Amino acid sequence: MCFSEIFSGVAGLTSAFMNAGWAVGPPIDILYCADVDLLIPLFLGVCLGLIFERRIRMLHVEPTCSSLSMACNGTPSTRMRSEKFTSGLPNLSAVRQENVTLGNALAEVAIKLCKAMSLVGGLWTWEQPWTSLMWVYPPVKAFLALYGLALAYIDVCSFGAPWKKPTG
Numbered sequence: 579m580c581f582s583e584i585f586s587g588v589a590g591l592t593s594a595f596m597n598a599g600w601a602v603g604p605p606i607d608i609l610y611c612a613d614v615d616l617l618i619p620l621f622l623g624v625c626l627g628l629i630f631e632r633r634i635r636m637l638h639v640e641p642t643c644s645s646l647s648m649a650c651n652g653t654p655s656t657r658m659r660s661e662k663f664t665s666g667l668p669n670l671s672a673v674r675q676e677n678v679t680l681g682n683a684l685a686e687v688a689i690k691l692c693k694a695m696s697l698v699g700g701l702w703t704w705e706q707p708w709t710s711l712m713w714v715y716p717p718v719k720a721f722l723a724l725y726g727l728a729l730a731y732i733d734v735c736s737f738g739a740p741w742k743k744p745t746g
Contacts, residue, residue, distance in 0.1 A: 665715065688704065
């Protein structure tokens with residue numbers, strides 16, 4: 579396996595890489611199967627094992643950003659984070675705190691996977707909406723400062739989406 583897409587959603591990149599002739603692994607997203615939950619340590623270990631065995635040479639991660647997105651943080655009534663409180667606002671309701679905790683955990687899993695790719699000399703890409711607070715979430719910001727070499731800006735409408743959605 580050469581290319582793997584994690585937190586794949588509709589797996590658009592997996593399809594594109596396959597159509598371009600790449601060997602691809604199955605897209606990994608909890609939407610397809612509850613057993614591929616990267617928050618389950620055993621499954622995360624399987625993914626890390628594939629990386630350290632060099633079965634994955636290029637990895638693309640798209641960690642779910644719901645509690646980090648501007649859609650959830652653009653107004654005071656929906657806000658769970660801010661640039662000052664990127665790890666989560668104080669005194670959130672239990673439901674909102676759970677959402678923040680999940681977002682933090684998924685970002686940190688993506689860091690582990692991309693760090694493993696860097697350690698074995700593999701390639702990785704990280705996709706998030708351009709305005710996502712994930713870019714300034716301290717663990718992600720620190721990881722990207724050490725391992726991220728370049729940022730690329732695209733509008734997803736360039737790939738056929740019916741909306742602009744600036745993405746990096």
